[in-house]
Amino acid sequence: MNPPCGRCNKPVYPTEKINCLDKYWHKGCFSCEVCKMALSMNNYKGFEKKPYCTMHYPKSSFTIVTDTPENLRLKQQSLLNSQALYKEDFEKNKGKGFSVVVDTPEMQRLKKTQDQISNIKYHEEFEKSKIRSDAPPPENRQEQELQESNPERFNQPAGQMRPAVASPPSGGKRYQALYSYVAAEADEVSLQEGDLVSDVEPIDEGWMFGCNQRTGKKGMLPANYVRPI
Numbered sequence: 001m002n003p004p005c006g007r008c009n010k011p012v013y014p015t016e017k018i019n020c021l022d023k024y025w026h027k028g029c030f031s032c033e034v035c036k037m038a039l040s041m042n043n044y045k046g047f048e049k050k051p052y053c054t055m056h057y058p059k060s061s062f063t064i065v066t067d068t069p070e071n072l073r074l075k076q077q078s079l080l081n082s083q084a085l086y087k088e089d090f091e092k093n094k095g096k097g098f099s100v101v102v103d104t105p106e107m108q109r110l111k112k113t114q115d116q117i118s119n120i121k122y123h124e125e126f127e128k129s130k131i132r133s134d135a136p137p138p139e140n141r142q143e144q145e146l147q148e149s150n151p152e153r154f155n156q157p158a159g160q161m162r163p164a165v166a167s168p169p170s171g172g173k174r175y176q177a178l179y180s181y182v183a184a185e186a187d188e189v190s191l192q193e194g195d196l197v198s199d200v201e202p203i204d205e206g207w208m209f210g211c212n213q214r215t216g217k218k219g220m221l222p223a224n225y226v227r228p229i
Contacts, residue, residue, distance in 0.1 A: 005029050006049075021049045032056055175200045175210065175226035189219035197226055 002011035006023030007030075018025040020041065031038050034056035045057040052058065067075075177191040189212050191197070200210035203220065210226075211218040 007031075020044070021046045021051065023049065025051075173200045174198050174229050175208075176229045177226050179225045181222060181225050183219065185220075187219050189217050189221050190215070191221060191225060196229075197221065200226070200228075 002013055003017075003024040004010065005012050005026050006021070007025065010026070012024045012026055016027050018027060018030050018041070020030070028038070030040075030044070030051060032053040033050050035053060037053050039051050039053060043054070044051045045054060046052070047058050175197045177193055177195040177197065179191070180193050181191040183190045189197075189210070191212065192214070196213045197210040198213055199218075200208050202223070203209045206223050207220050208223045208226070209218070209220055
């Protein structure tokens with residue numbers, strides 16, 4: 001059975017049917033309630049399930065509500081409810097930032113890149129903090145490689161790391177300290193950067209014997225801390 005038209009109440013056949021505003025209309029009956037201008041689905045405005053053109057669309061009028069004690073109480077209650085909801089949302093999002101960002105693949109890529117940059121900066125700062133005035137020179141890498149290739153020699157007790165050597169005769173070469181060095185044993189000599197070392201003689205691989213002219217003390221010193229002059 002064909003439904004009736006919303007304006008003329010005559011049956012509306014499928015070939016001319018317009019379904020709008022919860023009613024069925026003939027194409028010719030779908031017009032403005034005031035000026036009867038023909039409307040379409042693109043230019044009509046509905047009000048109380050009746051079609052209107054833009055010119056005659058009813059304007060809504062606003063009523064001024066007096067601030068009665070009851071209205072003031074409701075207003076205050078609404079404000080308290082809003083504050084309670086804001087506080088609840090704030091507690092839920094505490095530590096998560098003020099906005100929730102969807103964890104998209106692009107955001108994951110950016111986050112991973114930022115983590116890599118942070119790790120690089122951290123390692124750079126860490127390496128800088130390790131540099132001190134008495135830090136061993138880069139040549140110590142050779143000593144580390146030698147230790148890895150010959151662990152039996154370097155696994156001996158500290159007193160057996162190198163043989164006790166008597167003071168060689170004077171008249172050796174002169175060297176200058178490149179780095180500061182603090183004596184670790186009684187038969188070693190401490191150095192400060194720029195110290196002159198005389199009567200230097202090679203004793204063992206990586207070690208020399210000499211006299212620090214600044215302090216006058218003689219003893220063993222690492223060979224990669226000085227250079228010949």
